[in-house]
Amino acid sequence: MTTGYNFAYLNEQTKRMIRRALLKAVAIPGYQVPFASREMPMPYGWGTGGVQVTASILTPQDTLKVIDQGADDTTNAVSIRKFFVRTAGVATTEETEKASIIQTRHRVPEAALREDQILVYQVPIPEPLRFLEPRETETRKMHALEEYGIMHVKLYEDIARHGHIATAYAYPAKVNGRYVFDPSPIPKFDNPKLDDCAALQLFGAGREKRIYAVPPYTKVRSLDFEDHPFSVQKWEEPCALCGSTTTYLDEIILDDKGKRMFVCSDTDHCRKSQEKAA
C-alpha cells in the first residue's frame, strides 16, 4: 500500500459527503441525488462515479471484486482493482460469492447476491428521460411530478420501427413504484436481477455527478406495454464452455470464415459451472 494517500484515495470529508448522498439515495429509491464528484486519477468513462462510491463505502475488512462486461480480467476492471489494492490495501477476489463489494460495468453477476454484499454500478448517463428531453430543469420537474409518459414514447418508437421493443441495454425501469431510472448499460437480461435483490445496489455517475440506489428487496419493474410485455434476450444454443442455458452469453468469433461460439459473459460463473460439471 502506497503511503501519502488517504485510505481508498478520497479524503474523509469527501467520503462523508458521498456517504450522505448515498444515505439520501437509499432513502429515496431510484432518485438521482446530486453530489460533488471529485477528480479521480483516471479518465471519466473509466467509472469514476462507481470508484468514488466504492471508495466511500470500503473498509479494510472488505473483499473487492471488479468486473467489466462480466469479466474480471479486462483493462478497466484490472486497473480499478489495482487502484484499490494500491490505495486501500483491500483483499480482492474474482469469485462473486467471496466478495463483499462488487463494482461493475455493464453486467450483474449471474450468482444470486446476498444481504451482506453491495453491488456498485458505474453509470455513464443517469438520466433516462434525456433521450427525449434534454433540458435538465424539465427532467427534474418530470421526475418530481411523475410525468413518465415520454418513456413509453421511446418504447413506442422501438415497436413502430422494429416490431418489438428493441432497447436491449440501459432498459428503463420503475423503482419502488415511483422513480423511473436507468439501470446503467447492463443488458436488459439483467433487469430482473435488480428486482427484489437481497444486496444493496448503488449507482455512481462521475461526470454527471449523480448517485442513486436500489435498497435490498426493492421492487424494480421494467417498463413495457400490455401487448408488448418486457422480455429478456434468449439464445438458441447453450454456453459452449459450461453448457448453461440460463446465463447471458457473448458471441465469440473464432475465425474469419464466420465460425463462432457463445460463452457466458460472467467468467467466474462459467468457471464455477465447469468445475461443478467436472
Add this chain to the structure above:
Amino acid sequence: MTKPLLIAENISKYYDGRVACEKVNFELWPGEVLAIVGESGSGKTTLLKCLSMQIAPNAGRALYSLRDGRTESLSDLSEAERRFLMRTDWGFVHQDPREGLRMGVSAGANVGERLMAVGERHYGRIRSTALDWLNRVEIAGDRIDESPRNYSGGMRQRLQIARNLVTAPRLVFMDEPTGGLDVSVQARLLDLLRGLVRTLGLSVVIVTHDLAVARLLSTRILVMQQGKVIETGLTDQVLEDPQAPYTQLLVSSVLQV
C-alpha cells in the same frame, strides 16, 4: 348551469415597464371561438401566453372552469395540476409546428404521446387511435412511422393539431396557426380546423393578424391595439360595422386585398 370556461380579469403584462398587454377582460363560453386580432406587436401573443400560463401576468388573473365543476384562478393551481391540465384538457397550436411537435420521433408517437402521458399502456390501441387521428387531419395512414421532418409545412401543422386533439381537450389555444403557410395550404387548413371545431364542439382562443381567418373561424372577436382591447363583439357584427376608427382601418385594408 352553463358558465364561462375561461375568464380573463384585468390581465396586464409589462416588459421593462412597457405595456405588452393591459387590463384585458373577457369571458369565453363553452363552444365559443374567440379571435384575438390586431397588427403585429399589439400584444396578441403575450395575452395568449398569459391566458395559457406560459408566462405570468404582472396583474390580473385568468379563471378556468375545471372538469369537476370548480372554477379556479389558474395561478392558484399547483404545478402538477397545471401541467396535467395542459396535456389533457388544453391544447396549444403554435405558429411554428416545430415548437409543438417532437421532431425526433415519428408522427404516430407525436399523436400517441398525450395518450401515454395519461396512462395508456396498450401499443395496439395507441396506434389505432393515432391512425384515426391522422385520418381526421387528412394525413395518409402509411405515413404514420415517418418523422415530421419529412412532412410539408401544412402536414406538420395538421399533425400538431392531431397531437393536441387526441385527448379531447375542452380548450385549444392557437397562435397564428396558418401564419407560416402558403395561401392555398392555408385555405385547406382553415377548412379542416373549422370542421374539427364544429364536430368536436371545441372552445378556442385563436390569435391572428388575418381578419379573414377570424371571419372564417370565430364567433367573437377582440381587437387589440398597443396592448389594449379597443373593440369586442360578435365577429360578423364587428367586421360588418366596426366602431373604433382603428378597427375600421383594419377592416378596410382587408377589404382592399
